Amino acid sequence: MTSKKPADCETKEDVRVEIDRIDQALIALFAERHRYVTRMAQIKTDPHEAYDPVRIEAVIGRVRSRAEGLDLDEDQAELIWRTLIDWNVNYEKGIIVARRRAE
Template identity: 80%
Template sequence: MTAIKTPADCQTKDDVRAEIDRLDAELLALFAQRHRYVTRMAQIKTDPHEARDPVRIEAVINKIRDRSLALDLDEDQAELVWRTLIDWNINYEKGIIAARRRE
C-alpha cells in the first residue's frame, strides 16, 4: 500500500492527482453509504411530500456551512454541493415512495 501524501508532500502533478483520485474513491464510498440511508428513509416515509422537509434542509445546510468554516473550506461551495445532493435525494425519495404507493 502506498503511503498517503499530504498536499505539501506532493512534488508533482501526478502526486497531486494520485491523492485526489484516492480521495475521490473514499468520497464515492461515503456517498454510496449515505445513499443507502436515503434509500432506507424512502422506505420508511409513506407520502412523497415527506421527501422535502425545509426545516431539516436548512438545519443540514447550517451545519455544513459551520463545519466548512471550521475546516477552512469555502462555505458557499460546500452549500452548493449539499443543496445539489439534497435535491437529488428528494427526487429519488419521491420516486421510490410514489412507486410503492402505485403497487
C-alpha cells in the same frame, strides 16, 4: 495506500494520486449515504415527506459551519450539499410514489 500531505506532493502526478485516493473514499461515503436515503424512502409514507425544508436548512447550517471550521469555502460546500439534497428529495419521492402505486 499511503497518503501524502499536499505540501509533500512535488509533481502533478503526486497531487493526482492523492485526489484519486480521496475521490475513491468520497464515492464510498456517497454510496453509504445513499443506502440510508433509500431506507428513509422506504420508511416514509407520503411523497411530500421527502421535502422537509426545516431539516434541509438545519443540514445546510451544519455543513456551512463545518466547512468554515475546515477552511473550506462555505458557499461551495452549500452548493454541493443542496445539489445532493435535491437529488435525494427527488429520489425519495420516486420510491414513495412507485410504492404507493403498487399497493
